[in-house]
Amino acid sequence: xxxxxxxxxxxxxxxxxxxxxxxxxxxxxxxxxxxxxxxxxxxxxxxxxxxxxxxxxxxxxxxxxxxxxxxxxxxxxxxxxxxxxxxxxxxxxxxxxxxxxxxxxxxxxxxxxxxxxxxxxxxxxxxxxxxxxxxxxxxxxxxxxxxxxxxxxxxxxxxxxxxxxxxxxxxxxxxxxxxxxxxxxxxxxxxxxxxxxxxxxxxxxxxxxxxxxxxxxxxxxxxxxxxxxxxxxxxxxxxxxxxxxxxxxxxxxxxxxxxxxxxxxxxxxxxxxxxxxxxxxxxxxxxxxxxxxxxxxxxxxxxxxxxxxxxxxxxxxxxxxxxxxxxxxxxxxxxxxxxxxxx
Numbered sequence: 582x583x584x585x586x587x588x589x590x591x592x593x594x595x596x597x598x599x600x601x602x603x604x605x606x607x608x609x610x611x612x613x614x615x616x617x618x619x620x621x622x623x624x625x626x627x628x629x630x631x632x633x634x635x636x637x638x639x640x641x642x643x644x645x646x647x648x649x650x651x652x653x654x655x656x657x658x659x660x661x662x663x664x665x666x667x668x669x670x671x672x673x674x675x676x677x678x679x680x681x682x683x684x685x686x687x688x689x690x691x692x693x694x695x696x697x698x699x700x701x702x703x704x705x706x707x708x709x710x711x712x713x714x715x716x717x718x719x720x721x722x723x724x725x726x727x728x729x730x731x732x733x734x735x736x737x738x739x740x741x742x743x744x745x746x747x748x749x750x751x752x753x754x755x756x757x758x759x760x761x762x763x764x765x766x767x768x769x770x771x772x773x774x775x776x777x778x779x780x781x782x783x784x785x786x787x788x789x790x791x792x793x794x795x796x797x798x799x800x801x802x803x804x805x806x807x808x809x810x811x812x813x814x815x816x817x818x819x820x821x822x823x824x825x826x827x828x829x830x831x832x833x834x835x836x837x838x839x840x841x842x843x844x845x846x847x848x849x850x851x852x853x854x855x856x857x858x859x860x861x862x863x864x865x866x867x868x869x870x871x872x873x874x875x876x877x878x879x880x881x882x883x884x885x886x887x888x889x890x891x892x893x894x895x896x897x898x899x900x901x902x903x904x905x906x907x908x909x910x911x912x913x914x915x916x917x918x919x920x921x922x923x924x
Contacts, residue, residue, distance in 0.1 A: 622656040622657055625656040632648055654738040657747075682733055690711050692709055694709055696708075699814075706821035706822070706825075785816050797852055829898055839893070
């Protein structure tokens with residue numbers, strides 16, 4: 582995996598307006614004062630924190646909303662960073678965005694995909710920015726790619742900012758403009774649906790506990806600390822990581838595990854191998870899956886088989902998936918004996 586040149590570098594934020602922020606007494610986050618947040622961001626962006634979006638409903642009627650723009654998102658982050666520095670605390674985790682977007686052209690749209698990394702890459706997810714290639718008159722937009730990348734960058738920043746702070750700003754801007762303000766264009770498609778209730782901390786904790794065994798035990802403490810700080814962000818990132826790993830297995834089955842960002846999954850497989858050995862499941866030619874027979878020699882334990890260098894070096898995603906499912910099946914059968922340890 583190519584090294585991210587942005588790693589450990591600060592975001593390129595708007596110029597700091599210290600006096601403007603100090604004059605507000607930093608009350609915008611203490612009280613989640615949307616008006617104060619909005620005033621600061623509007624001042625920093627010269628009133629360009631949002632932009633107008635015109636769209637057609639299914640019934641043919643035209644509606645107008647406003648979306649938070651790239652400059653608005655950067656200004657929001659800058660306000661929060663100024664507050665964090667003043668208070669000596671952290672609200673938004675340190676993060677990096679991949680330097681080069683993955684650009685795709687699908688039908689009449691350009692799609693830009695960026696990767697967000699938190700905790701040195703241990704937590705990551707992808708964000709998307711989309712833009713139409715042609716305007717309503719069928720003319721090619723020469724800035725379509727640039728606009729899509731800017732939207733992806735905006736979405737990356739907004740994805741790490743706590744909901745309560747975004748809500749304060751959005752409520753204020755909606756009142757100011759007299760029209761609905763949305764975080765991203767995708768919300769327009771959801772505008773006629775009933776909003777889903779936000780998950781409680783207990784629900785988030787339940788989801789966290791179900792997913793944590795996707796990672797080896799050595800990473801649980803770090804994930805736990807991150808969850809305590811930003812539970813909703815962490816649960817979402819865990820879901821994205823698991824979904825992305827499943828996608829890689831489907832689309833790149835012959836890719837080696839250690840050529841992916843998911844090399845930690847090998848450590849998890851070793852943990853399972855030890856549990857399978859304890860459960861008494863034999864490691865021999867009659868039980869080793871056909872997909873792994875080329876790697877098998879004369880090992881009598883799964884731990885020894887999985888841990889040898891030849892397996893580490895050449896294990897593909899398809900082979901990993903076959904072995905992982907076998908281990909899960911064995912451990913599930915022994916769950917009544919306390920050996921279940923899925924993930």
